[in-house]
Amino acid sequence: MASTSFQNVSHGEYDAFLSFRGEDTRKRFIGHLYTALNNKGIYVFMDDKQLEKGGSISPNLLKAIEESRISIIVLSKNYASSTWCLDELLKIVECKNREDQIFPIFYEVEPTVVRKQTASFGEAFAKHEEFFRDNIEKVQKWRHALKVVANILGWELKDR
Numbered sequence: 001m002a003s004t005s006f007q008n009v010s011h012g013e014y015d016a017f018l019s020f021r022g023e024d025t026r027k028r029f030i031g032h033l034y035t036a037l038n039n040k041g042i043y044v045f046m047d048d049k050q051l052e053k054g055g056s057i058s059p060n061l062l063k064a065i066e067e068s069r070i071s072i073i074v075l076s077k078n079y080a081s082s083t084w085c086l087d088e089l090l091k092i093v094e095c096k097n098r099e100d101q102i103f104p105i106f107y108e109v110e111p112t113v114v115r116k117q118t119a120s121f122g123e124a125f126a127k128h129e130e131f132f133r134d135n136i137e138k139v140q141k142w143r144h145a146l147k148v149v150a151n152i153l154g155w156e157l158k159d160r
Contacts, residue, residue, distance in 0.1 A: 014045040017068035019088045024076035025107055029157070033074075057087050065091045069101070073149055075114050076107045080124035086142040093145040104154030115150035117143060 016037060020030050030046070037044045045064040065071065071092040079085050096102050106114065113119045128139045 013043075014064055014068040015043045015070065016045070017065050017071045017092070018044055018046045018074070019071060019085065019092060020074040021076050021079045021082055021085055024078050025074055029107060030074065033072075057084065057091070061088070062091060066095050070103060071096055071101065072103045072105065074105045074107050075109055075149070077109045077120045078124075079109075080114075080117070080121040080142075080146065081127070083128070086128075086145070089149065090141055090145045093148050099152050102149060102152055104149050104152050106154055106156045108158055111150050111154065111156065114146055117146060121146070 018030070018034065020026070022030075034044055034046050045068060047061055047064075065088065073089060073092065092102065104111075109120070113121055117125055125139065125143065128142070129136065132139050
């Protein structure tokens with residue numbers, strides 16, 4: 001993707017929305033990615049506030065997802081343990097109707113683990129199914145959104 005294609009962005013829109021699990025990646029990978037994108041003139045929305053457990057996504061964040069041209073999803077081993085991340089992911093999948101609008105990065109996690117929801121993803125969903133047993137449809141939507149994203153050709157990064 002050439003950075004020149006992102007130069008003339010109207011105010012209020014973002015070139016990219018960055019979705020990630022902060023405790024897994026914020027201090028290592030995300031900061032570098034955000035800086036590199038900005039240095040190329042790509043206007044990135046990154047919600048870097050510490051989020052309250054159980055809080056819901058703010059209207060500003062939903063708007064940023066809707067207005068961004070693309071979404072970059074950094075899937076790390078604890079991504080699925082965050083209902084906030086899963087709600088973001090669901091909104092991204094609902095808004096971005098073409099595969100070329102979603103860019104998955106599999107950070108220290110195999111795409112098949114995400115797709116099949118095994119290992120840490122399976123453990124997270126077992127907890128979600130217990131907690132949301134009265135709203136299992138929500139959990140099924142999260143599962144489906146993860147499968148959609150895991151089936152998109154992305155990048156695998158290992159910090160080894």
